[in-house]
Amino acid sequence: MRLLLTTSQGIEDLARAEVENLLSELGVPFRVEEKPLGVEGRLLAEVGEAYYTDGKGRKRELSVSTYLNERSRLLHRVIVEIASERFEGIGEEEPENALKRIEDFVKELPVERYVKVSESFAVRSFRKGEHKITSLDVSRTVGKAIFERLERFGRPKVNLDHPAVIFRAELIGEIFFLGIDTTGDSSLHKRPWRVYDHPAHLKASIANALIELANPDGGPFIDPFCGSGTIPIELALRGYTGEVTCLEKFRKHLYGAKMNALSAGVIDRINFILGDATKLSEHVESVDFAVSNLPYGIKIGRKSAIPKLYMDFFGELAEVLEKRGVFITTEKRAIEKAIGENGFKVIHHRLIGHGGLMVHTYIIE
Template sequence: MLHNILLTTSRGIEDLARREAEMLFRVRGIKVNVEEKPFGVEGRLLVEVEESFYIDEKGRKREFNSATFLNENSRLLHRVIVEIASRKFEKIEEDEKDKALKRIYDFVSQIPVERYLKLSESFAVRSFRKGEHNLTSLDISKTVGRAIYDRLSKYGTPKVNLDHPNVIFRAELINEVFFLGIDTTGDSSLHKRPWRVYDHPAHLKASIANAMIELAEIDGNASVIDPMCGSGTILIELALKGHEGRILGIEKYMKHLKGARMNALAAGVLDKIEFIHGDATKLAQYVDSVDFAISNLPYGLKIGRKSLIPKLYMDFFSELAKVLGRRGVFLTTEKRAIEKAFKENGFKILHHRLIGHGGLMVHLYVVE
């Protein structure tokens, strides 16, 4: 038997998430079919996976739980949602609120949700909405919750628990596409890593850090630096992947550097990373050469005056040109400033893409 799993990730890295999912299942010998952006929805993947079994330590045949497997092993995903039903509602964006909600209620009412939880288990509905609708995500949660409640009432008294439910139904309305599933990830998205004890105000999502690592195509014992490492996300994720080569981080502000060390300690990789308190515009003072540089650069207002950015980038890339052996992967909103700094310092753009991060689309570059 086949079942469908909806995966969520950042917009712009669906291809990498697909590759990761295919690789994870291939290693287990399980056949999957992964579709990127089902119904054209960005940041989503639909996995069709065949039922498979394994023999446990007591010799019993058990069903292999693909959703748990992905939750435990993926570095690029945000959520793993087992699909119950999905459909496209033509023109729902034009509907009046009550009409749109009635269509959703009617659709959910005919889904056999009773198969997905025991009556003794409590449930909640979490929803996600994107598009030009006349309704809010709260409207969707309430309507879907009522449809599920009404249906379950035929079998007994359903239990709702909005704070600590046993089962989380996930309802998504993205433009005209409606999706209902069981959110196996829980309330904390997978990109929120348990090691994050220090919360940098501009920290990078761990999923995007891993996408940058993938795109760098780092080999074996290569050395890797994040010259503006903030709370250390990229370096910690790299160390957790088991990278064998030297891993270095530079950060200008002691507060963030201490935070990065605390995070690395919590992740169990502090001994794998060399953290340096320093200035990336004087990079050559700290390292003679490095194979790869991966960094989420300061941008926007977060470092103070935005007008400082072009000079910071120019100074940094002129230093980087002195020490970088292989490739660099950088993330920024400042397209013009970074492309000027690349050009004037002899870097060639090998790859460019846009990635959704914190409501913005940011530019990712791979250069050499």
């Protein structure tokens, strides 16, 4: 079986390592490729059949897609591949021709293997790159081709709101992909524990990527701008045994973080402090790891305040940080100046896709 796995751009290597670890635990043969056909934010996993022994000692087939949906912390979707194809020049083609190519391709695919005629289906599409067609056009065309093929076997049922089977069609540049979305309509990064919705919250998948980059070893850990608590909550859910602190200046967000932690079942694992990160040393004596999604100018309104905020914060961080820090922000110039002038060294930099932007991420020591 081939699975198309989606995640954020820029963390494919970390997601791959996670998937490889999870698949190793199953003891099945597998191969995981990052950015298949050059597509960012995607992995392709070829996986052999997996089995488990049930309570009565019988050998049963294990659904690898369900297993990944349940266990992964970095993936967004798990999609069973039906087919992929490169459509050269599709970006320049007139809508009619581009859609005809997609329709002709889908018509020949054995979609009847994936949906029973008695089951309802819908097509959800994702499109990225330069095309003269929209994702809605892709959904309609693919839906029509699937419907007509299924008509050979009975009377197909479309249900756009609550389908039993979701086909996912992706057109990314010249690459077209069709599969069955086993994740459903809500991406895995939307965690069920989130009851308080911070206006600038971090995707849980990216929070886990930052935690992987920090690689905390059990020592004291802080998110000094913790907002709704995404990073501390995800760390606690990973079973971190060290001290975890969530510091936030605004009462409303800190209260929201507590509600989220309560809903995640980890409220007792996190210290919540209402306080200012530019006075960090008043709140904590020393920490081994600091990981945070820093306030961005555009999100907090007063962009001019950012350089001073970062300078003051990194000055305080220099007083308390023992091991490593990982920070993500759009404010490249301000963070690099604050890191450099406070005696830290950047040991790794990468760009991560978040909220439609490529955001700068630094590991510092």
